[in-house]
Structure formats: C-alpha cells, structure tokens
Amino acid sequence: MAPALDWTAIVVFATLFLFVAGLGFFAARWRKGDLTQLAEWGLGGRRFGTVVTWFLLGGDLYTAYTFIAVPTLMFGSGAIGFFAVPYTIFVYPILFAVFPRLWSVSRAKGYVTAADFVQGRFGNRPLALAIAITGIVATMPYIALQLVGMGVVIGALGIQGELPLIIAFVILAAYTYSSGLRAPAMIAVVKDVLIYITVIAALIVIPHELGGYARIFASVPRAKLLLGPASPHNLGQQSAYATQALGSALALFLYPHAITGLLSSTNRHVIKRNAVVLPAYSIALGLIALLGYMAIASGVKSMPAYAAGFKTFGPNFAVPALFLHSFPSWFVGVAFASIAIGALVPAAIMSIACANLFTRNIYREYIRKDCASAHESQVAKITSLVVKFGAVVFILALPKTYAINLQLLGGIWIIQTLPAVLIGLYTRALNPWALLIGWASGIAAGTGMAISLGFKGAIYPLHILGWTVPCYAALSALALNVIVSVAMSFAFNAIAPEAREDETTAADYA
Secondary structure (H helix, E strand, C coil), X not given: CCCCCCHHHHHHHHHHHHHHHHHHHHHHHCCCCCCCCHHHHHHHHHCECHHHHHHHHHHHHCCHHHHHHHHHHHHHHCHHHHHHHHHHHHHHHHHHHHHHHXXXXXXXXXXXXXXXXXXXXXXXXXXXXXXXXXXXXXXXXXXXXXXXXXHHHHHHCCCCCCHHHHHHHHHHHHHHHHHCCHHHHHHHHHHHHHHHXXXXXXXXXXXXXXXXXXXXXXXXXXXXXXXXXXXXXXXHHHHHHHHHHHHHHHHHCCCHHHHHHHHCXXXXXXXHHHHHHCHHHHHHHHHHHHHHHHHXXXXXXXXXXXXXXXXXXXXXXXXXXXXXXXXXXXXXXXXXXXXXXXXXXXXXXXXXXXXXXXXXHHHHHHHCCCCCHHHHHHHHHHHHXXXXXXXXXXXXXXXXXXXXXXXXXXXXXXXXXXXXXXXXXXCCCCCHHHHHHHHHHHXXXXXXXXXXXXXXXXXXXXXXXXXXXXXXXXXXXXXXXXXXXXXXXXXXXXXXXXXXXXXXCHHHHC
C-alpha cells in the first residue's frame, strides 16, 4: 500500500520542478558561447567564477542520494555513518593543494578530461583508455542512484509507477542536450537555496516537536551514538571509520563529474577560494546526518507513512516519512522538490562528464581521429542522452540494490586512477606500463574484496601480524596499486629505460 496522494505537496513539488526545468532551457543563453564546441558545451567555456563554481560543486557533490542515504545510515547503523562529515573536511585541503595544478595544465593544453591529461603526460594510449573507461563505469551507477533518491520522494508524495521518473529524466535530457554544463550550474543555485531552507527548517521545527536535542540524543540507543570499541588484536569500528573517511576523501575529486566542475572554473584561484568556502556544505551535511537520529527519536518506524513506504523503498523512506509527519503539506512539497532537484543537478553533470570522456578519449582517439570540433560536440550531446537512458533502464530493469552494489564498486574503482592522475601532476618518474599494471591490480583486488563481502559493505578485514584491521576496501586496494606501480616502475626503468613523450612543461602547471 503506497502513501496517500498529497495534492498540495504535489502541486508545490511540480511547480518548483517545472521552474528549474525552465531555467535549464534558458541557461543556453546565459554567458552565451558557441555550444558546437566541446569546451563550451561540456565545460561552460571555462568561465565560471567563485560563486557559480561554489554552487556547481556543491550541487555536484551533495546529491539527492546523499540527502537520503546519510541520515538513513545514521538511522540504521548509528555513528559509523557520520564518517561522511570528516571525509568532506579532509577533501578540501587536497583540493586546495593539488587540483589547481590540474586546472592550469588542462587550460594550457586544452584538456577536457583527466584521461586527456594522462595521455599528454605519459604518452600512453592504453593507460589513458583505462582511466577513461574507469571514469565512465564508476559514474554510471552514481547516475542511477540519483534516480533512486528521486524515486523515494516521488513515492512519498503518493505517486505510483515509474512514469513520473521517466518524464523527469526526459526533461533533464532535453535541457542538458541544449544547454550543456550551463544548465546544472544555473539550477544548482536554486537547488542549494531550497536545500538550506529545508535543513534550517528541519533543525528548528523537528527538535521543537520532539522536545529538544537533549531528548533526541537520549532517545538514541548508546550503541548508535558511539563507535564500537576496539577489542584485543582488532581495531574494530575506529579503523573502519578512519579508513572510510580517508579513502572517500581521496576518491571524491577523481570522479569525472567533480573534475568537470573544477575545469569549468575561470582560473586556478577560483578552485583555491572554493576549497576555503566549500566546507559550509560539510556543516550542512553534519546537520542533515542528524535527521537520522531525529527519525529514531520520533518513532518513525511506528508511523503509517513509514510502514507504507518501507515495503517499496526500505529504510531509505525514514527521512521522507519524518518530513510527512513533521511538516504541513506545502512545505513537504518544498522539501521533496529540493531533494528531487538535488538529483537533477548531479545527474546532468555526471552525464556530461561521461560524454566528455567517451567523446575525447574513446571516439576521437580510436574511432574518428579527424573528428571536427562541431562533430565532437554533437557526439558528446548524443552520448549524454545515451548515458541517461542507460541509467533509467538500469533502474527499471534491475533491482535497486544492484545500483547500490555497483556504486560501492564505483568508489573502489575510481580511486585506482589516483597514481596516474594525482601523482602524475607532480612527477612522471612512474612508468606508464607500471601504472597500468598497478591500476589493474587495484581494480582486481578491490573488486575481489567487494565480492567476498557479498556487496553488503565496503569494509574488508585485513589480517596483519596477528591484528585484524577493518579497512575500506578502496584504500587497501589503492595501497596495492601504489606498491605495484612503484615496484614495477623501478623494474621497467632499470631493465628497459625508454624516452617517453611528455607534451606538458613545468610552466603549464603554474
């Protein structure tokens, strides 16, 4: 039995959704450029300043699924779910120190993707192809998860069936095709305003209804308030928490959609300024996470709305049920619209990023080398449609848990590009063939760990000198990747040193 139709919430939701769809089509005229050029369509002409980039990256990284999944993890598993907050704090010093170099060399050489940089830096086509394919494969289930988040709030409005979801993504596909990266950049402003309004209201209204924060925390079982203690020869949840936070921080800006957002900036100082101000989103994320504890304190599991939604969406329905219980219908429409729009922005950027990778590093490199600029842009636009269509089919044809499982693998896979991309920004001492072998070792090890866990988690217990160290599989696989890359580089460089072409110069990174 689905939740009852709430027409007031539906009208507010639909109005806001149609408003942002209109903005998406209008965006083609904003900071007008020649959208037959890939850098204009796929990177917004590299003309976004500090404020627009702040909204774009925030809309890109803090998605609908984040709004649903983080409090759900707190609701179900407790304090371990709070790892999402420190990882978004760890990531900004990395952003400040490292990624302005990627922006500079990309601007100097006209690179659109990370694989472009790897090709130029190491002159190795198979390595660049591996980076491109990893980015596309790791991102596809991420797009599908935006559908999961949107489907939860549409279902919470009482709307049954997949047709509304399909219509929403058809609209998304249309304005992304016509406006490129300008569309999610403009819509991200509206999305973030609505998110902050929703979060502030929730943090005031819900605790007031529940008797204050002291009562909320008193209602949460102690086991969910604190990490489980370490035991003799087992580091327990502390190790899992720390490695998951660190590994997630290292992986975040390697995702193609994050790199696309960064490369759209007008200069490297925009990236540095955003590394300083983006932690405002970390504060919001910490407050969003508390919604999971509020759901526990409210007794959401006994609510009829939760019982109705749980059969379809599982524990992901906790936050929508909490909102349905705590707010009037009109504000439920605002809150659910903010979550749904929070799916549109990252889904658009992700599809554009995948299109950039396919067009530049597969189509142009292997299928049509003499591809003209206008044709290149057209291929990217068509590819972005195919990517969105694939995400919709994925969600409709397969159980939603498959998307979640593949997203788990996505984080494990994308971090394996770190040696070639991030270390490559500082040195080319690593042999490209060694990097390729290291990449394959990390992919194989990380995938094997996830399979051995039955895709039910990302924490794999390492056994080291009699100690059990629960570790985020992505981080331990990355460690293997780096070790293999360094060792094989020494071997290759000693046995058969080769003169490798590097089209970049030291000045390109400054």
